[in-house]
Amino acid sequence: MAKPQVLLLGKIDHATTTWNALSDIADLLEPQSTNRPQFLQECRSGAFNNVAACYRTFASASITGPWDAELIAALPQSLKFCAHNGAGYDQIDVAACTARDPPLKVSNVPVVPDAATADTAVFLILGALRGFNTSLLAAREGKWRGQPTPPPLGHDPEGKVLGILGMGGIGRNMKKKCEALGMKAIYHNRKPLSAEMAGGATYVGFEELLAQSDVLSLNLPLNKNTRHIISTPEFAKMKPGVIIINTARGAVMDENALVQALASGHVASAGLDVYEEEPKIHPGLLENPHVMLLPHMGTWTLETQEKMEEWCIGNIRAGLETGLLKSPVPEQADL
Numbered sequence: 001m002a003k004p005q006v007l008l009l010g011k012i013d014h015a016t017t018t019w020n021a022l023s024d025i026a027d028l029l030e031p032q033s034t035n036r037p038q039f040l041q042e043c044r045s046g047a048f049n050n051v052a053a054c055y056r057t058f059a060s061a062s063i064t065g066p067w068d069a070e071l072i073a074a075l076p077q078s079l080k081f082c083a084h085n086g087a088g089y090d091q092i093d094v095a096a097c098t099a100r101d102p103p104l105k106v107s108n109v110p111v112v113p114d115a116a117t118a119d120t121a122v123f124l125i126l127g128a129l130r131g132f133n134t135s136l137l138a139a140r141e142g143k144w145r146g147q148p149t150p151p152p153l154g155h156d157p158e159g160k161v162l163g164i165l166g167m168g169g170i171g172r173n174m175k176k177k178c179e180a181l182g183m184k185a186i187y188h189n190r191k192p193l194s195a196e197m198a199g200g201a202t203y204v205g206f207e208e209l210l211a212q213s214d215v216l217s218l219n220l221p222l223n224k225n226t227r228h229i230i231s232t233p234e235f236a237k238m239k240p241g242v243i244i245i246n247t248a249r250g251a252v253m254d255e256n257a258l259v260q261a262l263a264s265g266h267v268a269s270a271g272l273d274v275y276e277e278e279p280k281i282h283p284g285l286l287e288n289p290h291v292m293l294l295p296h297m298g299t300w301t302l303e304t305q306e307k308m309e310e311w312c313i314g315n316i317r318a319g320l321e322t323g324l325l326k327s328p329v330p331e332q333a334d335l
C-alpha cells in the first residue's frame with residue numbers, strides 16, 4: 001500500500017533528522033506555492049490528495065494565509081491531522097476543522113514554549129519598569145546616561161503588584177520568576193486555579209486585576225472572546241502609571257487605545273513582543289522611546305525552537321501511527 005503523504009508548510013530548521021525519519025511511515029511533501037491564491041489553487045488541483053497530515057508554522061501564513069473556512073474547505077479530504085508548531089493557534093479556525101467529516105484534528109505545542117516566553121516577559125517587565133530603552137538607545141549614540149539630561153529614575157520590581165491576565169503555563173512560569181524579583185502576583189482567569197496551580201497567587205476578578213496591578217501582563221490566547229479585551233475603558237480602570245506587558249498576541253489589546261493611553265501618560269510604559277498587524281508595528285509605538293519593543297522573539301532560542309519542532313513532529317507521528325494527536329488543542333480534547 002502507498003504510504004500517506006505529510007505536507008510541510010513552513011521550515012524545519014533543527015529537527016531535520018526526526019523529520020526525515022518520518023519517511024519510514026510517510027512520503028514528505030512541500031508545496032510549490034508562494035502565496036495564498038496559488039496555494040488554494042494547488043489544493044484544488046488535487047496535488048495534495050494523498051496528504052494525511054500537515055506540519056505548519058506560524059510563518060507559513062505568509063504562503064497560505066490564515067487557516068480560515070475558505071482554506072479549510074479547499075484542503076483535501078484525505079487530510080486528518082494538522083500539527084501546528086506553536087503554543088498559540090489563533091491562525092486556525094478550529095471550529096471549521098472540527099466541522100469537517102471526518103474532523104481535521106489539530107494540535108499545538110503546549111508547555112515547551114512556557115519558559116522562553118516567560119523569560120521574554122521578565123525582560124520586558126524589567127526593561128519597562130527601569131526605563132532602560134532610552135538608555136539603550138542613548139548608549140549607542142555615545143550619550144552617556146542620555147547626556148546632557150539623564151533619563152527619569154526607574155522603578156524597582158520589589159513590592160510591585162504583578163497582574164497576570166491568563167494564568168496558563170506561561171503565566172505561572174513568569175509568576176515564579178517575578179516572585180524572585182520581589183513582585184506580588186495576582187491573576188485573573190475564567191475560573192480560579194487549584195491552590196497548588198496558583199502557587200500562592202491571589203485570584204481576583206477582571207476589574208480588580210485592572211485596578212490593582214502595577215504591572216499588567218497579558219498571557220491569554222487570542223480568540224473571539226479575548227480580542228481587544230484591553231481597550232480604552234479598561235485602561236481607564238487601571239492605576240495611573242501602570243505598565244503593560246504583552247507576550248501573547250497583539251490583538252488581545254487594542255493597539256490604538258494603548259498608544260493613546262501612553263500618550264496621555266496614564267500608562268507609563270509598555271513592553272511588547274507581539275503586535276496587531278505583525279510584522280508591522282504601530283507608528284505611535286515606534287515613535288515612543290520609552291516602550292520596550294521586541295519583534296515576536298518569545299520562543300526564539302535554539303533550545304526551545306528545537307524542542308518545539310521535535311514536539312510538533314511527534315504529533316504527526318502519533319497521529320499517523322495511532323490516529324490520535326499527542327497534544328490536541330483543548331477545543332478538540334474529546335475528539
Ligand SMILES: O=CC(=O)O
Nearest residue numbers: 086087088113299
Ligand atoms: O508565539 C509563539 C507561539 O504561539 O508559540
